[in-house]
Amino acid sequence: MATELPLSGGLTNRNTRLRLPDGREAFLRQGHPVPASLGIDRAVEWQLYREAAAAGLSPPCHYADPARGLLLIDWCAEPSWAEAPPPQTQAIPALARVLAVLHRFAVPPVQMAVRAHAARYRRQLAVLPSWLSALERPLLASREPDECWLACHHDLSPANLLGPRPWVVDWEYGAAGHPGFELASILRTHGWSEEDGDALEACYRAAGGSCFELNFRPFLPWVDYIALLWALVRRGEGEDPAIEAWIARYRQRLE
Template identity: 30%
Template sequence: MSQLDSDLDRLACLAGRSRHVTDLPGGLTNHNVRVRTDDGGDYVVRCSHGDAGLLGIDRDAEHHNTVRAARAGVGAQVVEYRPDLQMLVIEFLPGDVLTDDSFADPDVLARAAGAVRRLHGGPRFDGDFDMFARRASYLATVVSRGLPLPRGYDDFEDAWSDVRRALEAAPRPTVPCNNDLLAANFIDDGGRTWLIDYEYSGNNDAAFELGNTATECGFDVARTEAWAEAYFDDVTRADVARVRVQALCSAYGWSLWGFIQAAVSPFEFDFYDWGLVRFEKAAAVFRGPDLANLLTEVARG
């Protein structure tokens, strides 16, 4: 904590202010702390660690996109950005951190979908996010470093190419996306939902955003359909199919993030198992009976 205290002292927003610091749970690439000052300030300081470039994280883009998410009315206000200290300071958002089970409540589901729509309708982000390019980069890192992959990971290369062709057959405009909307990145105060953590943000297919949440939160088909219905004004079969296919893309691509982190992260966490869970989700879809029909629906647009 002595190094953290020293770094906090160097932040302009905290200089000369008495404060109370508490750790915040979560965060697999950052150490997050809540800082409350005696004069009423309430902040979250994101302290970055590790090799951000290895994971494809652009801290400057994260900062810019966090500012733009706040302008869209869904993100916390940025208070200070200090790349020299690897710190980003944002306002603390009061509310409940969602869990996977939270989405069983139709009101929560609707508020969360509304927040995603507001983000997607807000200012364009710095940079683009394409899971096909991201996965290729991650896989190159895995191969170059000789990192272990689960048995059968390479069995789905042809099917992965089929998925890409189907999505490209009916392209959609990109919108500003968080790209990492697991349950813990939704903050809900009972009347409004906020979205946090823009490390992997970039302009992307809206369906990837929805599919990412669907797979991260363990949605079954029925809840995935309800999630799509809550987001789209007039949902179509192609919309739902695209969300389900992008959920597959999220699980298959992000699994590699876990395998890389297992080798390089300073955090004590079972990253390999984290990646394995996502790979097994993807493998089940690749091997399942629905993929061919989903790809046909997606390609029809």
């Protein structure tokens, strides 16, 4: 019988480290019971994970049940970039190579368009903060690029990158998306500057990336807005006492 070791750190899932009697180890992900409320399509997640594992981007998967949100993959003992961040001079080219490979995947049938994704979270708010309408009005009146749709991960944060390679995990938000939104999300979650984004884009083209211009700058406020709405939804669920700091950070970025 396997030994189960519950893991912390999952924001919406239940994660477990399994130790089998023969010494092998695996990672079991039990997903959020209502994935659609988070903009997650389990069938698309599984489609992208299979391609990622075949391409050597993600650890091998031993079992998946998209309908139940179950995923059993090889245990990876390498630390995440959140735990042991590589030097930026190594991280930027490494992520550029990940994007170049990812953008060669088949384009998923489900899109993550920023307006629809934001609206999904906004509809879940039982009470709208008094300050939200004025904060979001300029962004909603703008026009974001929509000329390019490729396979995207949409959550290439430090916690989802393991080791110097890196191994890419947590494909829940995978969908067809604009690569500029993907890059903008990377900059925000890694704390990188717009100049770092230019450097990553140059490395991406050098690695054979298929999109000539990622055009990430118009998407930076969209990343902030969607993160803010996600945090407001989480606060309404009453699950995380630390969520107020998240809300304050993204609200400040949009002001």
